[in-house]
Amino acid sequence: MEIAVWRLIKILILKPKYLIGSAFLVLTIWTLSGIWGCNGLLSSTTNPTDQPFRNLGDSAHYVGIAACKGCHSDKHSTFIETGMGQSFHKAERKYSKADFNNVKPIYDKKNDLYYYPFWKNEHLYIQEFKLRGTDTVHNRIEKISHIIGSGQHTNSHFWMDGQHLYQAPLTFYTQKGIWDLPPGYEEFNTRFNRKIDIECMSCHTGMPTTEMGADNIFKKLPLGIDCERCHGPGSLHIKEKTSGIIYNTNKQADYSIVNPKRLPWKLQVDICQRCHLQGNNVLKPGKKFTDFRPGMHLDSIFTVYMPTQKGNTSFVMAGHAERFQMSACFKGSNKGDLTKYNANINFTCISCHNPHVSVKKTNQEIFNNTCKGCHNAESRKSKLHDCRLPAASRGASTCVGCHMPSSDTRDIPHVSIHDHYISKSNTKFKLDNQPKSINHKPGEIIGLHAVNSKNPSNSELFNAYVSYFEKFDPKMLYLDKAKSLYSDPKAELSVKIQYHYNLREHAAIIELWENGCTEEQRMALVSDAWTQYRIANAYDRVIPNQSQKALLYYEKACEAMPWNTDFSAEFTNALVRAGRYDQAKGLIKEALKHQPKSEQLHFNLGNCLARENRIGDAIKELEIARSLDPKSQAVLILIDIYSKTAPNKAKALLEDAKKWANPRTL
Numbered sequence: 001m002e003i004a005v006w007r008l009i010k011i012l013i014l015k016p017k018y019l020i021g022s023a024f025l026v027l028t029i030w031t032l033s034g035i036w037g038c039n040g041l042l043s044s045t046t047n048p049t050d051q052p053f054r055n056l057g058d059s060a061h062y063v064g065i066a067a068c069k070g071c072h073s074d075k076h077s078t079f080i081e082t083g084m085g086q087s088f089h090k091a092e093r094k095y096s097k098a099d100f101n102n103v104k105p106i107y108d109k110k111n112d113l114y115y116y117p118f119w120k121n122e123h124l125y126i127q128e129f130k131l132r133g134t135d136t137v138h139n140r141i142e143k144i145s146h147i148i149g150s151g152q153h154t155n156s157h158f159w160m161d162g163q164h165l166y167q168a169p170l171t172f173y174t175q176k177g178i179w180d181l182p183p184g185y186e187e188f189n190t191r192f193n194r195k196i197d198i199e200c201m202s203c204h205t206g207m208p209t210t211e212m213g214a215d216n217i218f219k220k221l222p223l224g225i226d227c228e229r230c231h232g233p234g235s236l237h238i239k240e241k242t243s244g245i246i247y248n249t250n251k252q253a254d255y256s257i258v259n260p261k262r263l264p265w266k267l268q269v270d271i272c273q274r275c276h277l278q279g280n281n282v283l284k285p286g287k288k289f290t291d292f293r294p295g296m297h298l299d300s301i302f303t304v305y306m307p308t309q310k311g312n313t314s315f316v317m318a319g320h321a322e323r324f325q326m327s328a329c330f331k332g333s334n335k336g337d338l339t340k341y342n343a344n345i346n347f348t349c350i351s352c353h354n355p356h357v358s359v360k361k362t363n364q365e366i367f368n369n370t371c372k373g374c375h376n377a378e379s380r381k382s383k384l385h386d387c388r389l390p391a392a393s394r395g396a397s398t399c400v401g402c403h404m405p406s407s408d409t410r411d412i413p414h415v416s417i418h419d420h421y422i423s424k425s426n427t428k429f430k431l432d433n434q435p436k437s438i439n440h441k442p443g444e445i446i447g448l449h450a451v452n453s454k455n456p457s458n459s460e461l462f463n464a465y466v467s468y469f470e471k472f473d474p475k476m477l478y479l480d481k482a483k484s485l486y487s488d489p490k491a492e493l494s495v496k497i498q499y500h501y502n503l504r505e506h507a508a509i510i511e512l513w514e515n516g517c518t519e520e521q522r523m524a525l526v527s528d529a530w531t532q533y534r535i536a537n538a539y540d541r542v543i544p545n546q547s548q549k550a551l552l553y554y555e556k557a558c559e560a561m562p563w564n565t566d567f568s569a570e571f572t573n574a575l576v577r578a579g580r581y582d583q584a585k586g587l588i589k590e591a592l593k594h595q596p597k598s599e600q601l602h603f604n605l606g607n608c609l610a611r612e613n614r615i616g617d618a619i620k621e622l623e624i625a626r627s628l629d630p631k632s633q634a635v636l637i638l639i640d641i642y643s644k645t646a647p648n649k650a651k652a653l654l655e656d657a658k659k660w661a662n663p664r665t666l
């Protein structure tokens with residue numbers, strides 16, 4: 001689910017010289033998931049697969065759900081009614097499960113901002129506004145491009161700035177029927193600036209691809225999870241079927257495509273937990289989120305780390321796979337042979353779920369019968385136990401009603417899901433049908449554990465702790481753990497740099513980069529944009545006014561990811577501070593073509609023009625920046641400019657800025 005992928009880092013950069021006082025300009029940068037340590041040179045040590053399926057290699061490619069429909073219309077017609085089939089849509093009225101009648105604007109108290117959704121000419125918009133008395137002093141409206149979430153639990157909303165995909169700050173929670181801020185935004189409202197990247201989309205729709213050089217520009221973005229996410233790429237299969245190569249699949253496998261029931265139980269679970277297990281997903285060196293194909297070992301592509309809690313009572317929304325695998329039923333049924341699957345012995349997700357049919361259309365008896373299939377008089381003899389239910393309620397009883405209670409989650413407000421941890425203690429009712437309360441409060445976090453991998457290496461754990469701190473939860477516990485793994489001989493240079501970056505140890509980064517590594521290690525990181533960026537940032541902070549090295553590395557970061565607006569914003573900001581105005585303006589204008597609503601870029605341009613004393617043009621750009629973000633640093637320059645030309649305007653801006661700006665900047 002969504003909250004997990006975001007984390008904001010504030011980067012303090014020396015302020016433009018003419019602002020009053022000695023303040024810092026606070027710019028924001030999104031952290032990318034999965035970029036660190038990924039230099040493309042190393043390959044995984046684990047063999048991704050040992051399966052005979054022929055669509056696991058490069059010769060097979062994705063063709064989309066429409067291509068399967070013709071021959072498998074039965075599967076298709078029910079699948080498109082499932083949550084997975086409807087997971088992602090264009091923003092059209094028929095796909096929205098939200099209620100637009102009498103919506104009251106949602107108020108974000110922390111930021112004094114209101115949000116309001118509305119349709120106009122069959123387009124969906126989200127409005128952000130701010131009031132002073134009855135005056136609207138800020139008003140931003142963005143057109144919604146996509147709706148994510150079938151509405152089984154929520155509808156969240158995306159918008160596009162140029163080709164860049166972002167989340168919009170309003171979600172509809174269908175189970176309670178209410179609008180509210182998206183998960184995580186009540187704590188930190190990122191407004192319209194949360195990037196939607198490949199990690200997020202690779203769990204929520206058909207296999208996407210990104211444009212090189214940007215994390216939130218998609219070349220291909222299918223609408224809805226499709227057949228090939230569980231069956232693997234279909235081109236080879238279709239080629240063979242249309243040319244008449246047909247097998248009797250009752251007797252033998254068709255290896256042109258993966259039928260999950262032919263996979264060993266563990267690989268079968270790996271398909272589902274590719275998506276139904278959302279933690280800190282740490283990629284193996286050289287791997288991408290789009291590399292996993294059904295039939296592969298998930299831990300050859302990435303390892304999923306979850307916080308280890310004392311008591312382990314709370315869980316995340318997309319965590320069914322972990323909860324299920326904690327169950328004694330799962331452990332007891334899947335002992336021993338990892339290489340086989342026997343539907344009569346093994347216990348996996350598909351023992352209960354037919355993924356082509358929605359749970360909403362699935363009779364509860366199907367679930368209950370699965371339990372009874374193992375927990376019956378016969379099996380009792382073979383050491384499985386029957387539930388000691390009161391005889392009276394036993395016949396009519398619903399096993400899952402008690403043993404898979406609905407529950408709220410640790411990460412997503414206003415939703416409830418079914419806890420898949422089946423146990424004696426985790427029941428909704430006691431045997432006498434009296435309600436039982438279960439404690440799902442988050443326990444004390446004592447570290448991280450790998451869910452889908454037995455013995456992760458220390459260097460990977462090091463990576464996991466550093467990235468967990470950066471992406472999810474800025475508690476020192478994680479960096480302390482990382483510190484104890486820092487000197488592991490296999491710890492990656494890029495992760496060490498990231499570690500120091502998070503501690504703001506700029507001198508340590510420079511020391512490590514200049515004296516603490518080999519030329520070969522440095523070369524391997526030339527196209528690792530984040531490492532280049534972090535090095536630039538360290539030079540920028542440690543050696544003020546000697547920005548040559550900072551500029552050099554900012555430029556390398558931009559070369560590695562040309563359409564990453566955060567990098568261009570940082571680079572051009574540094575150019576402006578270095579007085580290289582023409583170069584800065586050229587780059588900013590180029591970047592604005594791709595992303596016309598970047599507050600940072602408009603601010604940089606305004607800042608540059610102000611320094612060139614082109615006050616009229618500067619005001620224009622700075623006002624755009626302010627209209628995009630009422631807390632833009634542009635406000636501080638505008639106050640300065642207006643104090644000479646329009647004192648009333650300056651005063652009004654100052655009054656407002658006092659509420660949010662660092663007092664030292666005013």
Ligand code: HEC
Nearest residue numbers: 001002149150151152153154156199200203275276278318
């Ligand atoms: C590791 C895979 C994974 C990642 C990454 C992930 N999600 Fe999810 N998300 C899921 C799964 C699985 C569910 C469904 C859980 C359920 O139905 O209980 C879900 C549920 C949701 C839902 C609710 C859907 C509904 O109506 O039931 C929304 C909205 C959502 N995620 C948005 C996002 C966004 C936005 C991001 C990225 C910023 C994201 N998710 C990242 C796996 C993921």
Ligand code: HEC
Nearest residue numbers: 067068071227231234238241242246247249253254258259
């Ligand atoms: C031209 C018709 C055709 C198209 C298009 C087609 N299939 Fe099939 N598919 C078949 C036939 C016929 C069989 C059963 C005989 C066989 O597998 O040779 C089959 C079997 C399968 C099986 C079972 C294989 C096994 O070993 O049990 C799966 C899974 C499958 N198809 C998935 C897909 C998916 C996913 C797509 C779209 C990417 C797709 N098919 C497109 C005709 C087609």
Ligand code: HEC
Nearest residue numbers: 065068072075076079226227229230259260261350355356
């Ligand atoms: C979420 C995972 C998932 C998705 C998505 C999915 N399937 Fe399946 N599919 C399975 C599993 C698991 C099985 C094996 C079920 C079993 O036999 O118990 C299966 C079996 C099949 C089979 C062979 C068995 C049979 O009953 O004929 C075909 C054909 C098939 N799927 C086609 C499709 C098509 C077409 C789509 C898209 C419209 C699709 N599947 C989407 C998981 C999925």
Ligand code: HEC
Nearest residue numbers: 082083084087149150152203229271272275349353358359
């Ligand atoms: C590509 C990622 C992905 C894979 C692979 C995947 N799921 Fe899902 N699944 C999701 C997401 C995301 C949702 C929530 C979609 C929504 O409601 O918007 C979901 C929803 C579901 C639901 C509830 C929706 C409904 O209507 O029934 C079930 C059940 C489910 N998945 C089971 C499975 C099983 C079983 C497997 C493995 C065979 C599997 N999924 C594989 C991502 C995935």
Ligand code: HEC
Nearest residue numbers: 328329332333345346347370371374399403422423424425
């Ligand atoms: C594939 C077979 C299988 C299925 C299906 C199955 N179980 Fe189990 N279950 C087991 C095994 C094996 C054990 C462990 C027995 C042991 O260790 O003595 C077990 C143990 C349990 C326990 C005791 C766990 C504990 O905390 O000690 C409960 C409760 C339970 N099952 C309930 C259920 C319910 C409810 C369902 C359906 C939702 C279900 N089981 C489905 C095989 C199964």
Ligand code: HEC
Nearest residue numbers: 272276320321324348349351352359367370400404417418
């Ligand atoms: C013992 C049967 C059983 C098994 C095994 C099982 N589920 Fe479920 N699952 C259920 C039941 C029961 C529901 C609730 C259905 C309803 O809404 O009535 C459910 C619901 C779901 C949902 C919808 C969200 C929610 O929690 O209400 C998702 C997603 C899901 N399961 C995923 C999985 C995945 C992934 C696996 C394997 C890791 C799995 N399930 C294994 C019984 C099972």
Ligand code: HEC
Nearest residue numbers: 371372375385386387397398399402424427429430431433
């Ligand atoms: C009214 C709620 C309720 C219902 C309905 C229910 N159970 Fe239970 N079940 C419990 C409780 C509570 C326990 C724990 C009893 C204890 O602590 O010894 C339990 C224990 C169990 C055990 C472990 C028995 C042991 O001694 O190890 C199994 C297996 C089990 N249930 C299976 C089932 C199955 C199968 C069904 C459906 C036929 C079912 N339960 C229906 C509440 C329920």
